[in-house]
Amino acid sequence: MSEPSIFFTEVNERQGVFHRRAFLLGGLAGTGLLALGGRLAHLQIVEAQRYEKLSASNQFNFRLVPPPRGLIVDRNGVVLATNRPNFRLLVAREEHNDPKALLTSLAQFVPLDDARQKRLLVDIKRAPRQTPVAVMEDMTWEQFSAINVRAPELPGVTADMGEVRVYPHGGAFAHVIGYVAKVNREDMTPTGPNSEPIMLHPGFRIGRQGVEKAFDLDLRGRPGARKIEVDANGREVRQDSQGDIPATPGQEIQLTLDADIQARALDVMGEESGAIVVMDCRTGDLLCMVSAPSFDANRFVKGVAPADYKALSEYERKPLLNKVFGGTYPPGSTFKPTVALAALESGVDPEQRVLCTGAWRFGGRTWRCWEKGGHGSQNMHDAIKNSCDIYFYQTALRIGPDPIAKAANALGFGQTFDIGLPGQKKGVVGSRAWKRKAVKREPVWQPGDSVSYGIGQGYVAVNALQLAVMTARLANGKKALNPRLIKSVGGRELKRGNAVSDLPFQQPHLDYVRGGMIAVANDVRGTAYRQSQLGLGDVMMAGKTGTAQVRSYDNLTSRNSAAYQWKLKDHNLFVAFAPVDDPRYAVSVIIEHGGLGGATAAAPRAREVMRVALLKDPEIRARIEKPTPLPELDPNATGVEGAAPDAPMVETPPPPGTPT
Known part of the structure; x- marks a missing residue:
């Protein structure tokens, strides 16, 4: 029996394959372990802070x-x-x-x-x-x-x-x-x-x-x-x-507003609808901007109920509308100083007289004055003082609309102002060019348009802010003041309203118009004499009344609207500045549907607001509180009333039966 043969060549070959595979696998495993270790080291050492923050973000938010x-x-x-x-x-x-x-x-x-x-x-x-x-x-x-x-x-x-x-x-x-x-x-x-x-x-x-x-x-x-x-x-x-x-x-x-003046203005408005604006005649700062009726802004912070908002929005006196510059009105007779200034700049002689009989026939109709019996013969000064409609009918017809529009634009009408708030309405300042663009049905300016234009009716509409600007510019007499509402933002003061150019009017003409406004409030025959007395010593106020129609009176016997419903009554307006010798403050008041005569509703309210503004001014208050100097007496005079007698006088007893 033969013994098995061993082929060492085959064994060596198998061992070689095993060793190669073991070496390869070991190398791969070692490489993986090395990479894993490196990655762990990188995460734990190099990026430890990053993952610590990620971990904290999962725990904290x-x-x-x-x-x-x-x-x-x-x-x-x-x-x-x-x-x-x-x-x-x-x-x-x-x-x-x-x-x-x-x-x-x-x-x-x-x-x-x-x-x-x-x-x-x-x-x-x-x-x-x-x-x-x-x-x-x-x-x-x-x-x-x-x-x-x-x-x-x-x-x-x-x-x-x-x-x-x-x-x-x-x-x-x-x-x-x-x-x-x-x-x-x-x-x-x-x-x-x-x-x-x-x-x-x-x-x-x-x-x-x-x-x-x-x-x-x-x-x-x-x-x-x-x-x-x-x-x-x-x-x-x-x-x-x-x-x-x-x-x-x-x-x-x-x-720039003053809380005391603002609160007083809202208080005097009461239940009336309208606006009051007070402006500094030197700087252009707005001290008061009241629109009435108002609403409580605190109710809107958390959300006002739909029923309450509906009630506010549907009320006919519109408490949600800012009437200071968001509503426009015919200026009525408060526009007459502008017409007078335009007439003076156009060369009209202020001493030329016009006869006012209470009515004037022109263009197939009768134009009436507010004074039923007429004012008689009037020059420009008297016409401003008495607010004579007939005089300004004829004066406006004589000079035409364009000079009036030019003067109105220079005084602040027909424009908006950079006071930081949106929603201002420009209003209307009529002219031939304006009517060609705006009134397509009748683009030609008619003579009758000028007649209405002369008394602040027809193609003219303004707001309370524009009326205050007009009054402040007239009172300043030099600068075309711009109103300023925002004094500073984050401590950074904004541009002042007096950093502007001069007015394009001659100084004598400005003085003449101001003289007429002084007479309105201080002449006993002026249309606002009783309502314009400030009661502050020698500090006086100048002004101009205005009544703006909201309906035609052609077929009515009287313009007295006391019995009319509210929305059919005339608007009541008044503009003023004070003191007359050194103008500091200008005020404009519009009373929506306040009735006939700017002195009835608007002027008394303007007086009360102006008193607060003047009394808060340290210089004006010092002037008011300054004691009146005693009159000088002649030491050689005898029998001077109020002088002490040289010798004691014996008192005379009363007659019997006389009560003591």
Whole structure:
């Protein structure tokens, strides 16, 4: 039997293959271990801080905090718009909570009726996940505590303290300052400031009207963030106040208005509808801009009820309209100083007289004066003092519309002003060129158009701001003043209103027109004498009354509208400046449908507002309070009344029976 043969060549070959494979696998394993070790070293050493931050971001979160909105103050620093603490109840939509059940539970602690719950359900469903929706504002401390105690049982519910806008003066500044309100979907934009996440915060508000809207970005500030620890579901566990990022408050806006004058103006308006404007004749600063009736801006901050808003919007006296520059009216006789100035610049002799008999026949119709019996022979000074319609009918017909339009534009009519607020209406200043463009049915200017134009009717419409500018420019007598409402933004003062060019009128003509306005208020026969006496010593006021028709009186025997319904009465206007010897302040008053005669409703209100402005001026007040010097006596005179006798006098007893 033969023994098996061993082939060493085959064994060596197998061992070689094994060794090669083992070496290859070992190399691959070593390379993998080396790479893994390197990666671990890189993660733990090189990128340790990065992953530490990522880990902290899973544990901690930052929630945006709305910045405190900037203050709005008056010229003296009186706060007109500020912020106050506000206990809020918020509900966020989460994956496992039932908003309807949550609201039902919350209704046990805070007042939430069925209608309110339905509206809130819609808002919660529309809001992005984990974006809180405000359920209630201004909770009491008891309500706030009750919700916080039960917070673990109410997922997605938060009760915190934020800030809410407040207007301390209520409706006095509502049309000027405006108000803030919640952000709507229409407010959001893909880019720009309105695309920031803070817009979705339930406590964030944006400006809707007035200064709040015009300077919204300046008032917003920059949002901050609150650092909180969250669980795996993103719910708040605790706060980490050391990691909070403070918010940057908005900038302060300072207005030129005076809170005392503004409040007095709204007070004297009472139940009337109209506007009052006070302007500094030296600087152009606006001290008062009141539109009446007004509304309480605080009601709009948290959202006004639809029924309340409907009542405001449908009321015939339009409390939501800013009548200072958003409503236009025929100026009536307050336009006559402008016509007089245009006539003087056109070469009309102011001493040339016109006979006023109370009626004037022209163009196939009778044009009447407000004085039924007429004013008699009138020169320009008398016509301004007596507000004679017949004189200005004929004067306007003589010079035509274009010189009047030129003077009106130079005095501020037919234009808007850069006061920082939108919504101004230019009004109408008629001219031949204007009528060709604006009145297609009859593009040619007719002589009858000039007749109405001369007394501030027809193709002319102005607002209260323009009337104040006109009066201030006439009173200044040199500068074409521009009104200024915003004094400073964030401490940076804005351009003054007196940094302008001079008026394009001759100085004697301006003095003559001002003389007529002084006579209106200080001549006993002036149309506003009784209503223009300030009672402030030698400080006097000049003015001009106005009545603007809203209907025709051709077929009526009397213009007395006392028995008419409100909307059929004439508008009542008055413009004034004071003191007459050194003009400081100009005022314009428009009383919608105030009745016949600018001295009946507008002038008394202008007087009261002007008194406040003058008494607040330190120089004018010192002038008023300065004692009147005693008259000098002749030491050699005898029998001077009031002088002490040389010897004591014996008192004579009264006759018997006389009461003592």
